[in-house]
Amino acid sequence: xxISKIRIKNFRLLKDTTFLLNxxxxxxxxxxxxxxxxxxxSFIMLFDKFYRNESFKFNFYDFSTSLRDKIFKIDENTVIxxxxxxxxxxxxxxxxxxxxxxxxxxxxxxxxxxxxxxxxECSIDKDRxxxxxxxxxxxxxxxxxxxxxDYLISxxxxxxxxxxxxxxxxxxxxxxxxxxxxxxxxxxxVIHAKRNVSSSETSGNGKGALSEMTTKYFNKEHKESxxxxxxxxxxxxxxxxxxxxxxxxHFEPFLENAKKFLDIKDLRVxxxxxxxxxxxxxxxxxxxxxxxxxPEHLNGLGYVNILYLLLQIEVKKKYFLDEKKDIxxxxxxxxxxxxxxxxxxxxxxxxxDIIREIxxxxxxxxxxxxxxSHIVSQCNFSDLRYFKLKDGNINVKNFYTDLDAKYKxxxxxxxxxxxYLTLYSSELFFAEKIIFIEGTTExxxxxxxxxxxxxxxxxxxxxxxxxxxxxxxxxxxxxxxxYFLEFLEIKTLIITDIDTTKIVITPATAEKKESSSNxxxxxxxxxxxxxxxxxxxxxxxxxxxxxxxxxxxxxLKENTLQDDSHFIKIAYQIKESGYHGRSFEDSFISLNLxxxxxxxxxxxxxxxxxxxxxxxxxxxxxxxxxxxxINGKSDFASSLLYLxxxxxxxWKTPLYIKEGLQWIAN
Numbered sequence: 001x002x003i004s005k006i007r008i009k010n011f012r013l014l015k016d017t018t019f020l021l022n023x024x025x026x027x028x029x030x031x032x033x034x035x036x037x038x039x040x041x042s043f044i045m046l047f048d049k050f051y052r053n054e055s056f057k058f059n060f061y062d063f064s065t066s067l068r069d070k071i072f073k074i075d076e077n078t079v080i081x082x083x084x085x086x087x088x089x090x091x092x093x094x095x096x097x098x099x100x101x102x103x104x105x106x107x108x109x110x111x112x113x114x115x116x117x118x119x120x121e122c123s124i125d126k127d128r129x130x131x132x133x134x135x136x137x138x139x140x141x142x143x144x145x146x147x148x149x150d151y152l153i154s155x156x157x158x159x160x161x162x163x164x165x166x167x168x169x170x171x172x173x174x175x176x177x178x179x180x181x182x183x184x185x186x187x188x189x190v191i192h193a194k195r196n197v198s199s200s201e202t203s204g205n206g207k208g209a210l211s212e213m214t215t216k217y218f219n220k221e222h223k224e225s226x227x228x229x230x231x232x233x234x235x236x237x238x239x240x241x242x243x244x245x246x247x248x249x250h251f252e253p254f255l256e257n258a259k260k261f262l263d264i265k266d267l268r269v270x271x272x273x274x275x276x277x278x279x280x281x282x283x284x285x286x287x288x289x290x291x292x293x294x295p296e297h298l299n300g301l302g303y304v305n306i307l308y309l310l311l312q313i314e315v316k317k318k319y320f321l322d323e324k325k326d327i328x329x330x331x332x333x334x335x336x337x338x339x340x341x342x343x344x345x346x347x348x349x350x351x352x353d354i355i356r357e358i359x360x361x362x363x364x365x366x367x368x369x370x371x372x373s374h375i376v377s378q379c380n381f382s383d384l385r386y387f388k389l390k391d392g393n394i395n396v397k398n399f400y401t402d403l404d405a406k407y408k409x410x411x412x413x414x415x416x417x418x419x420y421l422t423l424y425s426s427e428l429f430f431a432e433k434i435i436f437i438e439g440t441t442e443x444x445x446x447x448x449x450x451x452x453x454x455x456x457x458x459x460x461x462x463x464x465x466x467x468x469x470x471x472x473x474x475x476x477x478x479x480x481x482x483y484f485l486e487f488l489e490i491k492t493l494i495i496t497d498i499d500t501t502k503i504v505i506t507p508a509t510a511e512k513k514e515s516s517s518n519x520x521x522x523x524x525x526x527x528x529x530x531x532x533x534x535x536x537x538x539x540x541x542x543x544x545x546x547x548x549x550x551x552x553x554x555x556l557k558e559n560t561l562q563d564d565s566h567f568i569k570i571a572y573q574i575k576e577s578g579y580h581g582r583s584f585e586d587s588f589i590s591l592n593l594x595x596x597x598x599x600x601x602x603x604x605x606x607x608x609x610x611x612x613x614x615x616x617x618x619x620x621x622x623x624x625x626x627x628x629x630i631n632g633k634s635d636f637a638s639s640l641l642y643l644x645x646x647x648x649x650x651w652k653t654p655l656y657i658k659e660g661l662q663w664i665a666n
Contacts, residue, residue, distance in 0.1 A: 034387030500526030571660030606632025
């Protein structure tokens with residue numbers, strides 16, 4: 001028995017959101033990922049609001065912003081069901097499951113139907129609100145905003161068969177249920193991101209968060225009369241007996257006058273130690289080897305946080321095992337707080353072991369929200385659920401199945417992508433924007449170009465350095481990320497080279513009119529490109545479509561194959577100052593030749609044939625081939641960067657890079 005689908009309507013940014021889990025088997029772990037403000041916390045909080053006690057009330061701000069104008073204009077004709085907050089759980093079961101608790105929700109007795117659909121609904125008491133609004137002469141919107149919680153019916157629970165039952169005219173088919181029936185079926189536990197952990201100095205006798213957790217664990221065990229604690233109680237009884245004798249000697253003179261005056265023969269002070277109070281007030285967690293102990297608040301905050309999480313999970317585990325519900329839901333919000341990357345790696349591995357351990361004894365489904373690329377990299381990609389805000393609504397995407405379908409026919413691309421994201425750049429899931437760099441030279445110099453760009457930007461929010469932009473070197477593999485980027489819809493700049501080529505006909509192949517090779521050449525001589533990213537992202541025609549290919553290549557040189565409305569942009573060399581470079585080095589040298597000549601003798605590495613490096617040359621393609629060593633690109637770039645950072649020169653940024661940076665910044 002497991003939850004296979006969760007649908008949410010009209011709750012904050014979750015206007016109409018469907019969360020799909022594995023269809024044919026229980027999904028033990030779901031990793032909720034996405035950028036900030038993408039609805040992950042709201043998703044968890046909605047369970048709190050529906051499932052927990054009255055202290056978790058809905059309010060005006062829980063309704064999607066698109067509904068607020070309708071709520072302000074509510075009247076007798078308002079279809080109130082359209083304004084309700086809804087959560088629908090679809091539960092699958094089979095003949096191996098006990099139906100004792102779920103039978104209360106089964107409407108169709110057909111043995112082939114094994115799905116239960118439960119609707120949780122928070123609705124507005126329209127009649128009462130409209131009546132009271134008649135007494136409000138002005139500021140009606142403010143009245144609704146402040147007082148709407150008093151007009152909400154927040155614990156409506158129904159079971160239904162078909163989506164059509166949710167339509168207004170068919171709501172008579174809904175069968176009302178009580179929250180108590182749901183609680184018999186489902187155990188819900190949550191560990192929120194706001195955790196009371198601190199490594200700061202404490203004052204007085206306040207207990208640390210870890211010590212409080214041991215108290216909760218003890219009280220839970222004690223409540224269940226665990227045999228393990230009878231020994232503790234026996235020890236406390238022995239202490240009581242010893243203290244009784246001491247108290248009699250100490251307090252007897254004090255009580256003597258009271259006994260005589262009240263004519264009470266036996267008035268005593270006795271010891272009344274209770275294990276619960278003893279743990280609450282006189283127990284704590286310490287670090288050390290026994291002879292040199294330190295209190296918990298003197299340990300690092302990351303360790304305190306992880307220990308707190310693990311202790312919390314142990315307490316939740318007790319609830320799951322003791323209460324024996326058919327479905328157990330555990331939500332953990334942002335476990336990575338205060339922890340360094342290595343600890344996040346370890347926690348991600350350990351938490352999966354703990355989940356599997358609990359699953360041996362309890363039917364558990366766990367949901368973990370995170371912003372940690374390190375946690376993501378240690379989980380199965382089939383467990384990822386990506387939250388994306390688009391057009392005012394949160395969409396939850398199944399990373400693995402959706403992308404697997406897109407990469408059909410290019411399975412090797414998908415295999416590389418999964419390995420790359422695991423080993424190098426899971427941060428891409430959380431980036432607001434991305435810059436892909438295909439060359440080592442660009443990687444070294446891009447931070448300098450960005451700083452030069454930001455100097456000219458007036459508005460702080462438009463400076464690249466103030467934005468959450470991930471800069472990733474992918475070599476020639478950016479083509480592999482095409483469907484991934486389209487799937488996440490992240491604004492991405494790919495900086496690459498135009499890499500023009502031309503067909504060379506040899507005598508041996510001239511009669512057959514076959515090309516022997518596509519050789520590198522200056523842009524002015526080219527008829528094609530060897531750049532795989534440009535071919536992939538800008539949809540090069542087939543070789544056999546010669547006319548279309550020629551037209552496509554002309555548009556490529558003119559930089560008219562793409563517009564700024566798309567969320568992926570390829571930045572490659574364009575004509576500047578009358579010259580069209582083929583590579584970064586070619587383009588950079590054409591702009592900065594006079595300055596390069598000044599430093600050629602000793603300050604610039606990676607170059608050769610220095611006698612050919614003269615500032616009057618205009619054949620920049622040939623010049624680049626003449627002076628740049630075959631393996632000298634990184635040395636060349638490092639030298640350029642050193643000269644710039646030491647204030648000896650201010651290099652000009654190639655136009656295609658400037659335009660790319662302007663596009664990604666806005």
